[in-house]
Amino acid sequence: MKALITFFAGVLFALGLGISGMTQPHIVRGFHDVTGQWDYRLLGVMVGAIVVHAIAYRIILRRKSPIFETSFYLPTKKDLDRRLVGGAIIFGLGWGWAGICPGPGIVALLSGDVRFFLFIFALITGMLTFHHIERKFFRQGSL
Numbered sequence: 001m002k003a004l005i006t007f008f009a010g011v012l013f014a015l016g017l018g019i020s021g022m023t024q025p026h027i028v029r030g031f032h033d034v035t036g037q038w039d040y041r042l043l044g045v046m047v048g049a050i051v052v053h054a055i056a057y058r059i060i061l062r063r064k065s066p067i068f069e070t071s072f073y074l075p076t077k078k079d080l081d082r083r084l085v086g087g088a089i090i091f092g093l094g095w096g097w098a099g100i101c102p103g104p105g106i107v108a109l110l111s112g113d114v115r116f117f118l119f120i121f122a123l124i125t126g127m128l129t130f131h132h133i134e135r136k137f138f139r140q141g142s143l
Contacts, residue, residue, distance in 0.1 A: 001068075002068045005068075013103070014107045017103060017104045017107050018107060020041075020042070021041060021042065021045075022042065022045065022101065022103075022104040023104040023105075023107050023108040024099075024108075025098065025100050026099065027039060027041065027042065027099075028042065028099040028100065028104075029096070032095075032096040032099075098119055100115075100119050105119045105120055105123065106120065
């Protein structure tokens with residue numbers, strides 16, 4: 001049952017990404033172009049997602065535990081550090097330049113467009129490079 005619900009959630013998420021236009025790089029780049037011809041449509045997607053999440057989060061946390069787990073696993077770290085801010089900046093630059101975010105990029109693979117395959121290849125390459133650099137030059141979690 002847990003796998004079926006996970007699958008359904010993934011399909012629902014992918015449909016939402018496709019319908020909203022988040023799998024189309026020109027729409028995403030237009031949203032990031034706030035000084036040019038700004039495409040505001042994704043603002044509605046983001047605000048809608050935040051509202052749905054905020055309501056669902058409050059309702060779900062009223063339960064003693066999740067449906068398929070014994071307890072909730074909530075983040076405990078609340079401070080901003082250089083690693084988080086630096087990673088957010090790099091992620092934002094990549095998202096703005098490519099017009100593709102990892103989740104929508106995976107969904108867009110179904111289009112067969114080679115750009116999305118190149119993006120996912122580059123994404124995996126970047127993740128492996130980071131893992132190698134962190135393991136070789138830094139203690140785990142101290143980058």
